[in-house]
Amino acid sequence: xxxxxxxxxxxxxxxxxxxxxxxxxxxxxxxxxxxxxxxxxxxxxxxxxxxxxxxxxxxxxxxxxxxxxxxxxxxxxxxxxxxxxxxxxxxxxxxxxxxxxxxxxxxxxxxxxxxxxxxxxxxxxxxxxxxxxxxxxxxxxxxxxxxxxxxxxxxxxxxxxxxxxxxxxxx
Amino acid sequence: xxxxxxxxxxxxxxxxxxxxxxxxxxxxxxxxxxxxxxxxxxxxxxxxxxxxxxxxxxxxxxxxxxxxxxxxxxxxxxxxxxxxxxxxxxxxxxxxxxxxxxxxxxxxxxxxxxxxxxxxxxxxxxxxxxxxxxxxxxxxxxxxxxxxxxxxxxxxxxxxxxxxxxxxxxx
Numbered sequence: 627x628x629x630x631x632x633x634x635x636x637x638x639x640x641x642x643x644x645x646x647x648x649x650x651x652x653x654x655x656x657x658x659x660x661x662x663x664x665x666x667x668x669x670x671x672x673x674x675x676x677x678x679x680x681x682x683x684x685x686x687x688x689x690x691x692x693x694x695x696x697x698x699x700x701x702x703x704x705x706x707x708x709x710x711x712x713x714x715x716x717x718x719x720x721x722x723x724x725x726x727x728x729x730x731x732x733x734x735x736x737x738x739x740x741x742x743x744x745x746x747x748x749x750x751x752x753x754x755x756x757x758x759x760x761x762x763x764x765x766x767x768x769x770x771x772x773x774x775x776x777x778x779x780x781x782x783x784x785x786x787x788x789x790x791x792x793x794x795x796x797x
Numbered sequence: 798x799x800x801x802x803x804x805x806x807x808x809x810x811x812x813x814x815x816x817x818x819x820x821x822x823x824x825x826x827x828x829x830x831x832x833x834x835x836x837x838x839x840x841x842x843x844x845x846x847x848x849x850x851x852x853x854x855x856x857x858x859x860x861x862x863x864x865x866x867x868x869x870x871x872x873x874x875x876x877x878x879x880x881x882x883x884x885x886x887x888x889x890x891x892x893x894x895x896x897x898x899x900x901x902x903x904x905x906x907x908x909x910x911x912x913x914x915x916x917x918x919x920x921x922x923x924x925x926x927x928x929x930x931x932x933x934x935x936x937x938x939x940x941x942x943x944x945x946x947x948x949x950x951x952x953x954x955x956x957x958x959x960x961x962x963x964x965x966x967x968x
Binding site: 677 | 891
């Protein structure tokens with residue numbers, strides 16, 4: 627099962643792809659799509675749509691998991707963020723992919739085991755769970771965390787499983 | 798020049814297509830795409846995207862004009878509206894169409910000659926300017942008004958032109 631996680635944003639949209647084979651997770655790819663605030667909104671949304679579309683065509687994920695964005699900002703920014711998230715979801719539905727939505731709390735709970743963990747803790751656990759050699763950027767890391775959350779059914783089992791595997795056998 | 802006007806919304810997205818030949822405007826088509834609040838967000842965005850995509854493929858517009866939405870509502874609704882608007886813009890950019898954005902004030906100014914006109918006045922002027930036999934629904938009417946605004950370069954010239962034509966020759 628291949629999962630594409632997305633951390634949507636108008637300026638930076640993070641993406642992260644992982645494979646789940648049984649109880650094992652494997653890193654496939656990650657990165658981010660940046661758009662310039664000098665551009666108008668429609669071409670910025672096109673960049674997000676086309677960028678994610680290319681990633682989907684290249685990596686052929688089975689599922690898409692997208693972060694529920696934080697809305698306690700000013701209305702103008704909320705509207706812009708909404709439009710970026712809309713474009714990201716469009717890239718998935720265009721490719722007939724099922725989209726699951728997870729809150730930051732669910733993602734942190736699933737990855738760190740604490741819904742109120744800091745971004746750096748999430749990043750750290752992403753590196754451990756996927757046995758990465760370097761740290762991915764914060765947006766890519768959030769997207770990978772979203773994919774990990776989906777891999778574990780949105781529950782708080784990823785961190786628990788990691789520790790179990792650590793005690794049982796180093797993988 | 799064929800213009801597709803869009804009045805975006807998650808529940809109802811209005812669309813209206815007009816042709817501009819010289820200074821004459823002609824009605825082509827209008828209607829709305831409805832999505833159910835019983836559905837999850839991704840399939841609702843897919844309906845908007847696929848619906849507008851079909852309309853674009855069927856009518857082959859040269860330009861897309863979309864209404865700037867009103868953001869002085871609660872953050873959750875603003876975010877949902879933003880996502881619907883993002884999906885509408887995606888349908889346009891997917892087809893490599895240029896998208897122009899107009900505020901409600903600009904549209905009312907262009908169609909009625911008064912930026913603070915009521916929706917019913919806009920509807921009435923849309924019927925007159927396009928010589929329609931019946932009233933289009935309020936969402937379709939807003940979308941047609943947006944297209945008319947684009948046809949007149951976003952300026953307040955449509956209503957003025959109508960009166961000019963009325964005095965000169967009934968068309």
